[in-house]
Amino acid sequence: MSQNPKYKRVLLKASGEALMGEQGFGIDVAVADRIASDIAKVRTMGVDVGVVVGGGNIFRGVAVASKGGDRVTGDHMGMLATVINALALATSLRKLGIETEVLSAIAMPEICQSFSQRAALHHLDKGRVVIFAGGTGNPFFTTDSAAALRAAEMGAEAIFKGTQVDGIYSDDPKTNPEASRYDTLTHDEVLDKGLAVMDVAAVALARENAIPIIVFSIHEEGGFAAILNGGGRATVVTDS
Ligand SMILES: Nc1ncnc2c1ncn2[C@@H]1O[C@H](COP(=O)(O)OP(=O)(O)OP(=O)(O)O)[C@@H](O)[C@H]1O
Numbered sequence: 001m002s003q004n005p006k007y008k009r010v011l012l013k014a015s016g017e018a019l020m021g022e023q024g025f026g027i028d029v030a031v032a033d034r035i036a037s038d039i040a041k042v043r044t045m046g047v048d049v050g051v052v053v054g055g056g057n058i059f060r061g062v063a064v065a066s067k068g069g070d071r072v073t074g075d076h077m078g079m080l081a082t083v084i085n086a087l088a089l090a091t092s093l094r095k096l097g098i099e100t101e102v103l104s105a106i107a108m109p110e111i112c113q114s115f116s117q118r119a120a121l122h123h124l125d126k127g128r129v130v131i132f133a134g135g136t137g138n139p140f141f142t143t144d145s146a147a148a149l150r151a152a153e154m155g156a157e158a159i160f161k162g163t164q165v166d167g168i169y170s171d172d173p174k175t176n177p178e179a180s181r182y183d184t185l186t187h188d189e190v191l192d193k194g195l196a197v198m199d200v201a202a203v204a205l206a207r208e209n210a211i212p213i214i215v216f217s218i219h220e221e222g223g224f225a226a227i228l229n230g231g232g233r234a235t236v237v238t239d240s
Pocket residue numbers: 014015016017018053054055056057143144162163164165167168169170171172173174195196197198
């Protein structure tokens with residue numbers, strides 16, 4: 001494995017939806033174990049890794065709002081879903097012997113530590129994988145925004161968005177088979193073209209902090225490490 005990775009500190013946004021595997025809901029432990037082993041590969045390359053995991057396999061706040069319920073309560077439920085996923089991923093990483101700490105934006109001291117930038121930097125400097133749970137801690141946001149926020153706070157050199165598709169397309173490739181794939185884009189182009197792979201707030205925050213976004217398939221085993229080694233398949237978003 002290369003000891004000269006492209007970046008020394010990165011933030012992985014791991015798709016929550018991916019965690020459910022073929023089950024249609026919840027967590028498939030085999031999938032969590034596989035994603036953990038991809039993270040472990042990167043960690044053993046000496047790269048500092050922060051992780052934000054989504055909650056789409058369990059709950060999204062819009063599901064409550066679309067049925068006439070209270071959006072804020074729905075978003076609280078969604079943020080709690082991300083804590084469940086973070087605990088699952090931490091368990092999978094620890095099984096591999098990777099020291100891991102879960103830091104939650106919503107205080108729940110009996111379960112995990114609360115997020116603070118200082119705690120995050122301390123654990124990263126100790127070589128631990130840090131999983132940021134609970135999103136931003138605020139409703140009306142998503143875990144993409146949490147990823148951009150935590151990336152800026154931890155001094156990440158890049159955001160790796162591991163999602164269901166292998167890059168950014170001219171349209172959603174899941175619904176439009178004619179969509180064409182980009183190898184590179186700028187943050188401005190993602191926003192101007194309305195490419196919905198990541199939410200606007202997240203892309204804008206990454207742009208403001210000049211953090212590249214690398215979109216790749218979380219299902220591609222070893223894909224995370226391959227990109228850090230200069231290969232792999234991804235769309236790379238930079239500021240110029
Ligand atoms: N222009 C586009 N290029 C690529 N994917 C797109 C585009 N527009 C929409 N998408 C869709 O966006 C999805 C990613 O969105 P989203 O972040 O909500 O899902 P996720 O990565 O599974 O995260 P989570 O489940 O954690 O919320 C892709 O799986 C893809 O289907």
